[in-house]
Amino acid sequence: MQSFNKALLPEHVILSGADCFHLVLDKHAQKHGAGGNVMRKVFYFDKSLSFEKIDTLLKSSPVIYWLCNIHLCEGILFQKPRWEYTDKGNEIIFNQHKAAIENEIPAAILARDITTRSERFIEADLVNYPSGACAFVISWNHILLDAKGTTLLFEHLNQLSENKPQDFDLFFPGPGKKTNIVTYIRNMYKVKYFVQHSARPPVFSVAEKKMKSEEGITAVKVISFNGEETKKINENAFKAGSRFGPTLYLIACCSHVINQLGKQKNKSGDLWIPVPYDGRLKGATGPLISNCVSFLFYRIPQTELNSVAQTVKYLSPQMVSQIKEGIPQRYTMFLNMMRHVPLWLYYFLVSKTGKGVFASFLYTSTGDNFNDLRSLFGEPIRDINMIPALTFPPGLTFVFLKHDDQLSVNIAYSPDTINSNDLTFIEQKLKETVLSNY
Amino acid sequence: MEKQVIIEDIKKYIEKNILAASVKIEADTDLKNAGIDSFSTVEIILFIERKYGVAIPDHKLVPENFKTLQSLAATVQELMS
Numbered sequence: 480m481q482s483f484n485k486a487l488l489p490e491h492v493i494l495s496g497a498d499c500f501h502l503v504l505d506k507h508a509q510k511h512g513a514g515g516n517v518m519r520k521v522f523y524f525d526k527s528l529s530f531e532k533i534d535t536l537l538k539s540s541p542v543i544y545w546l547c548n549i550h551l552c553e554g555i556l557f558q559k560p561r562w563e564y565t566d567k568g569n570e571i572i573f574n575q576h577k578a579a580i581e582n583e584i585p586a587a588i589l590a591r592d593i594t595t596r597s598e599r600f601i602e603a604d605l606v607n608y609p610s611g612a613c614a615f616v617i618s619w620n621h622i623l624l625d626a627k628g629t630t631l632l633f634e635h636l637n638q639l640s641e642n643k644p645q646d647f648d649l650f651f652p653g654p655g656k657k658t659n660i661v662t663y664i665r666n667m668y669k670v671k672y673f674v675q676h677s678a679r680p681p682v683f684s685v686a687e688k689k690m691k692s693e694e695g696i697t698a699v700k701v702i703s704f705n706g707e708e709t710k711k712i713n714e715n716a717f718k719a720g721s722r723f724g725p726t727l728y729l730i731a732c733c734s735h736v737i738n739q740l741g742k743q744k745n746k747s748g749d750l751w752i753p754v755p756y757d758g759r760l761k762g763a764t765g766p767l768i769s770n771c772v773s774f775l776f777y778r779i780p781q782t783e784l785n786s787v788a789q790t791v792k793y794l795s796p797q798m799v800s801q802i803k804e805g806i807p808q809r810y811t812m813f814l815n816m817m818r819h820v821p822l823w824l825y826y827f828l829v830s831k832t833g834k835g836v837f838a839s840f841l842y843t844s845t846g847d848n849f850n851d852l853r854s855l856f857g858e859p860i861r862d863i864n865m866i867p868a869l870t871f872p873p874g875l876t877f878v879f880l881k882h883d884d885q886l887s888v889n890i891a892y893s894p895d896t897i898n899s900n901d902l903t904f905i906e907q908k909l910k911e912t913v914l915s916n917y
Numbered sequence: 918m919e920k921q922v923i924i925e926d927i928k929k930y931i932e933k934n935i936l937a938a939s940v941k942i943e944a945d946t947d948l949k950n951a952g953i954d955s956f957s958t959v960e961i962i963l964f965i966e967r968k969y970g971v972a973i974p975d976h977k978l979v980p981e982n983f984k985t986l987q988s989l990a991a992t993v994q995e996l997m998s
């Protein structure tokens with residue numbers, strides 16, 4: 480296994496605008512719920528893996544070492560928050576577990592929080608099942624890595640296990656572009672107006688209350704589609720008018736299901752859904768650290784929810800016009816500017832603007848990021864799941880993930896928002912809607 | 918307009934605005950494999966509509982027409998004729 484030169488690790492890394500937004504979400508998670516802003520990715524293998532071999536590999540990664548040896552400096556007034564490298568010699572905590580039920584992730588892993596005050600911002604676990612199969616679980620604080628960043632992390636681990644050379648410059652974000660203050664201010668007003676108009680009240684949300692109960696947990700339900708079903712979903716998307724991949728179709732299907740759930744509870748109104756957008760240049764192999772995500776914002780009135788095809792048709796021009804107007808890039812610039820605002824004020828502004836409601840529900844997709852990731856540590860991967868950091872409210876997130884040309888949707892929810900009857904309804908209706916004959 | 922000129926125009930736009938500097942494309946490169954996703958496809962369509970003054974009708978918005986620079990240029994040529 481390779482050793483690395485610690486002198487090549489950066490002394491400090493300034494948080495991106497999206498990282499700072501996650502810092503606000505983290506503050507919100509700590510204030511409102513039991514679960515923090517922790518993301519988890521689960522890799523299932525058909526056979527058991529060597530704990531020692533993975534342990535050695537994880538400990539030889541410069542990126543993982545850096546993530547275990549930093550602390551957050553929020554900065555004084557108008558200073559951008561940054562990560563400072565401490566080089567305390569901390570190694571990643573990697574634990575082994577035994578689970579009695581196949582594919583189940585032990586509650587001890589799911590309940591573990593990684594806060595901004597933690598010593599380490601990444602942890603790993605190996606879960607062994609009675610059949611001899613196992614799961615490798617990696618957990619991290621979302622402030623440091625986004626979905627694409629984790630794809631790059633696993634590519635880095637694979638390269639490390641093959642003793643390939645590492646390019647440190649690709650791990651960390653480079654110096655940001657400087658924009659003049661007039662452009663910043665003009666852009667800030669444009670974005671502020673756009674988002675406020677898009678999210679104007681009343682917006683229907685699945686959340687019935689703003690506070691999570693004390694015992695509130697993040698629960699996950701996975702719906703898996705086989706290759707044939709995935710093919711049919713893609714064909715359905717096209718038939719329903721989703722011309723640029725299945726995203727708009729899947730958003731429309733989720734919206735229909737949630738709208739019907741709302742009707743059962745005598746709740747209705749416009750739906751408002753912010754959808755993440757990867758801001759990296761396409762084909763980029765870095766940066767691994769930091770969130771480079773922006774958003775597209777979709778609003779769907781009740782009158783456009785009569786059929787999935789009608790909803791797709793309504794969403795399509797929203798997507799095109801936002802890309803034409805450069806909304807994701809402008810929103811990134813806006814978030815970058817917000818880094819200068821003290822955290823307490825930033826949090827106050829976000830809470831006040833959303834009146835406690837961040838969205839009707841949350842939708843995210845890893846696209847094709849994990850589709851071709853067939854092996855890890857030299858072993859074939861059977862399946863991949865992602866357990867997102869659950870923002871509460873709304874307390875319901877749909878994560879679409881494609882692996883080996885098979886789609887799955889992880890429904891992450893808070894029982895404070897979604898009870899067991901709701902979950903059964905969502906599961907049945909979503910399957911039925913995405914696989915309908917169009 | 919020459920197909921090769923259209924290919925060069927679109928290639929220049931994609932390499933300058935959408936792709937990472939390390940990614941190079943040729944006329945027959947599979948754009949999806951190069952990293953072009955659904956959002957980038959919309960950006961390319963908007964560029965084509967702006968540059969050549971053509972609107973791409975719904976029935977032309979099929980994956981085969983967006984697979985490579987060759988197929989994109991052929992679509993533009995057809996719309997311009």
